[in-house]
Amino acid sequence: MPDVSTEVAIATTTLGSAASSIDFTSISSAYTDLRLVLVGTSTANSTVAYRYNSDSGSNYSNTYLYGNGSSAVSGRFTGSTQIFTDPTTSMSTTIPNLIEIDIFSYAGSTYKTSLGAFSFDLNGSGSATRNVGLWRSTSAISSISIYPLGDTFKSGTTATLYGIL
């Protein structure tokens, strides 16, 4: 099989003012996987979550693993209305956090699985979190909304969506 240039930036946004969410819509079905990378801060130290296709039903779940500098912990959410990027730690208001979400076979007919990473260090606190998420829907993903719960992303927060062939 000949080499095919693979990872393409589909869309990117950098907030010029605070926003309650960052949304990627009308996502092309031409790729195999999606990768969302967000670097940013929130206004009020809130947990960041994401949804697909505006589905706010209890169709999500995730299992997580994190280390907070003193202990390693695992937990899960079942029958959720969203997938949490880091269910135990809130986004910093000062030092940018890094969120990476890989979504597999997003345009296929199986349920949708994601692998996520939430990383930050505040020189005295911080955490490294990994999670696996599930959206119990066979619909192709055409939009993704990522948001700090009950809060806003600060100006300067940037997010890029990549398509991977």
Next chain:
Amino acid sequence: MDGNSAYDPGATWLIARVTATGGETSLTFSSIPQTYKSLQIRGITRRADAGSTIATDNLRFNGDTGTNYTYHSLTGNGTTASATWAGGATSDIVFSRGAGATATAGIFGSVIADIHDYASTTKNKTTRSFTGFDLNGSGNIYLYSGLWLNTAAITSITIYPNGNTIAAGTTYALYGMKG
């Protein structure tokens, strides 16, 4: 500036993709070009036979079935975080975990695995993978590191479920990353 802008083909290239039809005991990437700096495997997996509730896919390189591998893992099972080691030299590297045959239809596990400097002829090969599955009430997440004690360049990769079978729809893609 004279002339046209240089064409930038990007840094990541799809080398090959394989999708199981169901019942396979292995999937193989062969004749891997030696022109990249790193390899990445991305995929979704599920087990076909009903012997376990978890799919476990392993790696071997260049057809090496000897006890020339080892690995470590960090696991979260939704309740407890734990760390394990292969326990010594093994005949493969565990790298990808997915849903078992009895899981709700349509649920697969997923994996991203990296092999840096795969074409080196002076270094033993180190792998890392991030993998897991969620079944809405159960599921695990894993971080693996692996070692192939061999300095040969990697020319083939075999993915196999260690005596079990792969479910239809399981798909692995191999990417090359330019250095």
